[in-house]
Amino acid sequence: MVVLLSLKNEEIAKAVKDGKVVILKADTPSKIMPSTGKVVVITIKRSET
Amino acid sequence: MNMAFWLAPLIRIGKAKHWKETFYVILPPNTSTAVRWGPRQYGRVYHVYKLRLGTPRNYNTGEVTYNDKIYLWMRGKEMEWHWHPLLESVTGTDIPMDTTATQRDPMIIEYHNDTTDTTVVFDMTFHIVEYNEVDERLIQEFMRGFINYFLGYGKIGVVPTPERMIKKLIRW
Numbered sequence: 001m002v003v004l005l006s007l008k009n010e011e012i013a014k015a016v017k018d019g020k021v022v023i024l025k026a027d028t029p030s031k032i033m034p035s036t037g038k039v040v041v042i043t044i045k046r047s048e049t
Numbered sequence: 050m051n052m053a054f055w056l057a058p059l060i061r062i063g064k065a066k067h068w069k070e071t072f073y074v075i076l077p078p079n080t081s082t083a084v085r086w087g088p089r090q091y092g093r094v095y096h097v098y099k100l101r102l103g104t105p106r107n108y109n110t111g112e113v114t115y116n117d118k119i120y121l122w123m124r125g126k127e128m129e130w131h132w133h134p135l136l137e138s139v140t141g142t143d144i145p146m147d148t149t150a151t152q153r154d155p156m157i158i159e160y161h162n163d164t165t166d167t168t169v170v171f172d173m174t175f176h177i178v179e180y181n182e183v184d185e186r187l188i189q190e191f192m193r194g195f196i197n198y199f200l201g202y203g204k205i206g207v208v209p210t211p212e213r214m215i216k217k218l219i220r221w
Contacts, residue, residue: 012075015075016075016077016108016168019077019078019079019080020077020080021074021075021076021077021080021082021160022073022074022075023072023073023074023075023084024072024073024074024075025070025071025072025073026070026071026072028070029088029089029090030070030086030087030088030089030095031086031087031088031089031152031155032072032084032085032086033084033085033086033155034082034083034084035082035083035084035085035157036082036083037080037081037082037083038080038082039082039084041084
């Protein structure tokens, strides 16, 4: 959780300020589709090594 | 014992995959929203057998925040709409599930933060067995084999056992 709290990048901070729900998820094959309300899905891409 | 354990023979022969998905959710005060969640590909099935909700925290301070004004509603193909308040008895423990999500019929999750001054952050993890839709009937039959086996334990004429189903699947 400490890691997450340090993830206050501009995109997240702006979405929170705008009253949007933020969903952070890793780069996975799943799909999150906003249905109603204000929602921002931020996908964390895995870096290629 | 979880579903992935029972389906291990199918995972081994490539008929199913076992994985989990975690996402972090940040809920500003006075927000509610709904999302649909499921596989990106048509023809795939997510069979969710376990959910774990993390501890809700104040996004700004990191302090644990239990409040019945912060809650989820969710449904799946085989799961009724139900309420998940982010309270102590619900979070931090495994919640058994047995429901599926597909492109056509995804899981629906509604997030609510009815507080007026607290931005909340929490994480949630779905444990999944994924397979092809065309295999769904066989997998259901395979699982039913276990149920029949245990129900019929000690009785004469036990109907399809898992072993027979594995053989059938491998041939198929």
